[in-house]
Amino acid sequence: MIAERVSDLAETLVNEALKRGFEEAAALVSRSKSVMVKMFNSEISVVQRWSSFTVSLYLAREGRIMVSTIHPSSAEKAGAIVERAIEAIPQLKPSVLYAPLPEPEKVEPLPGLVDGSVVDAMSNPEPLAEAMLAEAESLGVERAAGAITLSLAEKGLATSRGAKLEEEATGAEAYLRAFVGEASGQWAVGSRKLRAEDLKRVARAAAELASQAKGEAKQLEPGAYDVVLSPMVVGNLMNLVGMMASALAVMMGMSMFAKAEPGSKVASEKFTLVDDPRTPELLGSTAFDDEGLPTASKPIIEGGALRTLLHNSKTAAKMGAKSTGNAGWISPHAWTLSVKPGDATLDEMIREVKRGVIITNNWYTRLQNYVEGIFSTIARDAAFYVENGEIKHPVTRIRIADRLPKLLSSIELLGKELYDISWWEVSPAVRAPYILARQINISRPFE
Amino acid sequence: MHEDLLQRCVEEALKLGASYAEARFHRHIGSSILSRNGELLGYGESIREGVGIRVIADGALGFSSSNSLGWGALKEAVAEAVKLARAHAKLMKRPIELAESRVGKAKYEALCLKPLDSMGLEEKSAVLAEIWERAKGAVKEARLMTLTAQYWEDVEEKTVVNSDGALVASRVPRVAVGYNFVLLHPQKGTLQRRFEFGGSGGLEQLERWRPAEHAEEEAAKLERVLLEGAEPPREPVDVIVGSEVVGLIVHESCGHPSEADRILGREAAQAGMSFIKPGMLGQRIGNELASVIDDPTIPGSYGFYLYDDEGVPARARYLYKDGVINEHLHNRWTAKLFGVESNAAARAMDHSGEPIIRMANTYFAPGDHTFEELIEGVKLGVYIRSYMEWNIDDVRWGQRYVGLEAYLIENGELTKPVRNPVLEITTGAFYSKVDAAGKEVRFYPGTCGKGEPMQGVPVWFGGPDVRLRSVKLGVVA
Numbered sequence: 001m002i003a004e005r006v007s008d009l010a011e012t013l014v015n016e017a018l019k020r021g022f023e024e025a026a027a028l029v030s031r032s033k034s035v036m037v038k039m040f041n042s043e044i045s046v047v048q049r050w051s052s053f054t055v056s057l058y059l060a061r062e063g064r065i066m067v068s069t070i071h072p073s074s075a076e077k078a079g080a081i082v083e084r085a086i087e088a089i090p091q092l093k094p095s096v097l098y099a100p101l102p103e104p105e106k107v108e109p110l111p112g113l114v115d116g117s118v119v120d121a122m123s124n125p126e127p128l129a130e131a132m133l134a135e136a137e138s139l140g141v142e143r144a145a146g147a148i149t150l151s152l153a154e155k156g157l158a159t160s161r162g163a164k165l166e167e168e169a170t171g172a173e174a175y176l177r178a179f180v181g182e183a184s185g186q187w188a189v190g191s192r193k194l195r196a197e198d199l200k201r202v203a204r205a206a207a208e209l210a211s212q213a214k215g216e217a218k219q220l221e222p223g224a225y226d227v228v229l230s231p232m233v234v235g236n237l238m239n240l241v242g243m244m245a246s247a248l249a250v251m252m253g254m255s256m257f258a259k260a261e262p263g264s265k266v267a268s269e270k271f272t273l274v275d276d277p278r279t280p281e282l283l284g285s286t287a288f289d290d291e292g293l294p295t296a297s298k299p300i301i302e303g304g305a306l307r308t309l310l311h312n313s314k315t316a317a318k319m320g321a322k323s324t325g326n327a328g329w330i331s332p333h334a335w336t337l338s339v340k341p342g343d344a345t346l347d348e349m350i351r352e353v354k355r356g357v358i359i360t361n362n363w364y365t366r367l368q369n370y371v372e373g374i375f376s377t378i379a380r381d382a383a384f385y386v387e388n389g390e391i392k393h394p395v396t397r398i399r400i401a402d403r404l405p406k407l408l409s410s411i412e413l414l415g416k417e418l419y420d421i422s423w424w425e426v427s428p429a430v431r432a433p434y435i436l437a438r439q440i441n442i443s444r445p446f447e
Numbered sequence: 448m449h450e451d452l453l454q455r456c457v458e459e460a461l462k463l464g465a466s467y468a469e470a471r472f473h474r475h476i477g478s479s480i481l482s483r484n485g486e487l488l489g490y491g492e493s494i495r496e497g498v499g500i501r502v503i504a505d506g507a508l509g510f511s512s513s514n515s516l517g518w519g520a521l522k523e524a525v526a527e528a529v530k531l532a533r534a535h536a537k538l539m540k541r542p543i544e545l546a547e548s549r550v551g552k553a554k555y556e557a558l559c560l561k562p563l564d565s566m567g568l569e570e571k572s573a574v575l576a577e578i579w580e581r582a583k584g585a586v587k588e589a590r591l592m593t594l595t596a597q598y599w600e601d602v603e604e605k606t607v608v609n610s611d612g613a614l615v616a617s618r619v620p621r622v623a624v625g626y627n628f629v630l631l632h633p634q635k636g637t638l639q640r641r642f643e644f645g646g647s648g649g650l651e652q653l654e655r656w657r658p659a660e661h662a663e664e665e666a667a668k669l670e671r672v673l674l675e676g677a678e679p680p681r682e683p684v685d686v687i688v689g690s691e692v693v694g695l696i697v698h699e700s701c702g703h704p705s706e707a708d709r710i711l712g713r714e715a716a717q718a719g720m721s722f723i724k725p726g727m728l729g730q731r732i733g734n735e736l737a738s739v740i741d742d743p744t745i746p747g748s749y750g751f752y753l754y755d756d757e758g759v760p761a762r763a764r765y766l767y768k769d770g771v772i773n774e775h776l777h778n779r780w781t782a783k784l785f786g787v788e789s790n791a792a793a794r795a796m797d798h799s800g801e802p803i804i805r806m807a808n809t810y811f812a813p814g815d816h817t818f819e820e821l822i823e824g825v826k827l828g829v830y831i832r833s834y835m836e837w838n839i840d841d842v843r844w845g846q847r848y849v850g851l852e853a854y855l856i857e858n859g860e861l862t863k864p865v866r867n868p869v870l871e872i873t874t875g876a877f878y879s880k881v882d883a884a885g886k887e888v889r890f891y892p893g894t895c896g897k898g899e900p901m902q903g904v905p906v907w908f909g910g911p912d913v914r915l916r917s918v919k920l921g922v923v924a
Contacts, residue, residue, distance in 0.1 A: 041711075049512075051512070065490070067490075070492075070494040072494070092487060367835065374836065378838050401847070401921075443869075444845070447873045
């Protein structure tokens with residue numbers, strides 16, 4: 001998309017750093033364009049467009065490490081961070097995390113990361129916004145809010161071990177919150193590809209949930225309920241599990257896996273969660289990590305057992321493991337997450353519920369204690385009380401307030417249909433089904 | 448220093464037919480040090496700079512940003528903002544208009560007594576190592592499983608120019624130090640604490656904060672909670688809510704619902720809406736002690752500014768006053784729709800963000816009680832001094848705070864520690880049940896998230912300790 005190759009820029013920076021006395025260097029250069037249409041009250045609040053150039057540099061000397069990130073106003077200015085680093089690095093003590101950058105391994109490029117229809121739509125996304133709002137309106141929605149984001153980004157990586165890699169990818173994310181009276185429903189989609197039909201499906205799902213939630217929403221008595229969680233909710237909670245799977249999160253006391261050994265049971269045997277960078281249509285997919293190692297799709301939790309934490313070379317060396325291709329130079333992280341489907345339909349799940357709730361969206365997930373996984377999250381939009389397999393009425397002002405390990409262990413059914421979810425509260429993107437978990441604590445505020 | 452370039456962007460936008468244009472040069476230069484158990488994990492530097500351009504064309508709002516400062520790239524950014532706004536104008540029901548405002552021509556800096564470069568990295572790293580040493584030394588029976596500590600500094604520079612004549616340049620340095628530890632006891636489990644100091648200014652703040660002493664005290668007190676903490680009473684009791692929790696409560700249940708863009712629904716699909724609806728000014732929200740102020744002009748504050756990103760001079764905003772909804776937070780767009788003047792709440796995180804309505808430093812107004820006076824009449828109650836978990840629903844009515852350091856109050860005295868008391872309460876109940884407030888206001892830093900894409904901006908929130916009468920507390924499941 002742009003004349004000068006980002007991997008060449010990265011290589012130049014690495015060479016410059018080595019020339020200036022650093023023993024090791026890695027440079028990640030990214031250039032992107034993106035556009036976002038933000039909507040509310042079924043009109044446009046703002047149309048935003050970004051053009052961004054980011055250079056990140058990892059430098060090491062005698063076990064001292066630093067990472068610099070700069071949004072330089074020109075490629076030439078990027079070199080200034082090497083100058084700054086020369087001053088900074090002698091003042092640092094060696095890092096306890098230090099391990100050498102890895103030898104490059106063969107990276108199989110990931111085809112299908114770029115969709116021309118995303119690029120085409122970026123010059124004027126108005127028809128997409130109009131179609132989404134029209135679809136919602138045709139289903140009786142009184143007003144809708146949401147956003148459509150389209151992006152084209154390229155990243156180039158070079159390391160002093162000889163890795164030189166480049167990748168280009170598009171992204172399309174859309175979500176809509178639809179209102180019918182006081183009731184609302186929300187849905188989302190995220191993909192490398194733009195399909196007009198996906199956006200309409202999001203509008204339809206949001207509209208249908210809002211319509212179903214019409215009528216007086218009642219409060220629930222606090223206590224234990226079976227919960228049917230939509231892929232929106234599963235996505236939000238899996239972001240948390242994915243974050244906790246980072247080996248650095250474990251080291252920093254920010255993970256429920258701090259006390260778990262690989263192979264130990266951490267969830268229901270029906271549950272499998274995959275870090276899934278090699279599935280190209282998922283937002284976040286990529287062929288290589290920030291150390292130049294190939295990525296791999298692999299289970300974090302498989303059949304309820306913890307299979308692996310997510311490592312870069314540093315955390316791997318520290319914990320006696322092997323990098324999983326999830327660098328982050330300092331902090332390893334999930335690229336994009338998939339939950340393995342089950343074989344249930346949503347109706348079958350609901351029929352299994354004696355006394356429970358369906359939660360279709362959530363937000364504001366916070367923890368009292370990461371090691372124990374004590375958390376709460378708030379239901380928003382359509383939520384329903386279910387009794388003896390039937391939806392009885394909408395409910396309001398409820399929270400899940402429980403322990404994450406308990407919730408994961410209480411999963412009994414997973415849906416057979418998968419949804420690719422990405423929005424304000426779900427990032428990185430998650431491919432997820434509906435799930436049914438038994439006897440989860442629900443709370444509500446004192447009035 | 449970039450005035451001419453910014454002026455040129457504004458003129459270009461007007462030439463292309465925009466009815467309003469604004470250009471903001473925005474730069475952050477920052478660094479951070481991360482340590483674990485006293486040892487260095489890593490050091491990072493970051494420079495973010497560029498120009499954000501906002502225009503109104505054919506009644507629609509367009510925003511564009513570029514981190515290239517070359518005229519070619521900026522001219523393209525201006526043209527794109529105008530073009531995109533115009534392309535979406537047909538979906539507008541009400542054209543975007545801005546209220547008349549007295550915008551400023553000014554230049555200001557936040558005071559920095561001890562410059563950020565007056566200490567080397569070694570010395571700054573030593574601050575973090577000392578936090579570990581002191582906290583570790585304070586724990587007797589339990590074990591300090593892990594303690595991470597972070598030092599962070601940033602200098603934010605901005606120049607705002609708009610077609611209504613604003614020209615405001617500012618420079619605000621900020622420093623923050625935070626820590627996060629986990630206490631472990633084989634029989635009692637774990638307890639986790641995060642705390643952060645932050646403010647605008649220089650390294651003189653470190654001397655005031657004394658973070659290592661703070662961590663030492665916290666570790667000692669929380670070890671006692673871990674070892675001896677009992678469940679809170681099940682029946683309704685009086686609750687003394689500590690200023691750390693009060694600060695967060697007013698941020699969540701007064702500051703956010705008072706944002707006029709949220710009241711109008713602009714954030715409905717993201718950070719949510721508000722229980723406050725247009726026309727609710729003057730309605731009662733609590734008793735006469737319930738006054739909440741948001742003031743960007745507090746010297747040394749984390750959310751400090753004197754002009755907002757639309758060039759409007761800042762002032763204190765009395766959001767709830769004597770128990771009544773008194774004033775919302777406005778930018779020039781919402782001010783026009785509400786028929787008032789902007790009270791300068793428009794702020795952007797960096798050059799890539801559109802200015803949106805943000806809090807600055809939000810606090811519960813002080814009362815006249817000492818802490819001893821607050822608890823002396825309490826027969827049975829709970830004092831919740833700090834928290835970890837919190838959240839609030841998307842109209843800002845039902846909220847939850849899970850206490851960390853907490854004590855039983857029996858016959859006017861603090862007695863034994865209480866473990867994980869849950870204050871889950873509606874906004875109306877909180878402001879109606881306050882029956883006394885302490886004299887001393889204390890502030891806590893935070894990074895408040897809002898907007899799409901998410902923009903995190905520095906804020907303070909605070910207040911005195913307050914007393915609530917007859918509240919039912921929950922327990923962690």
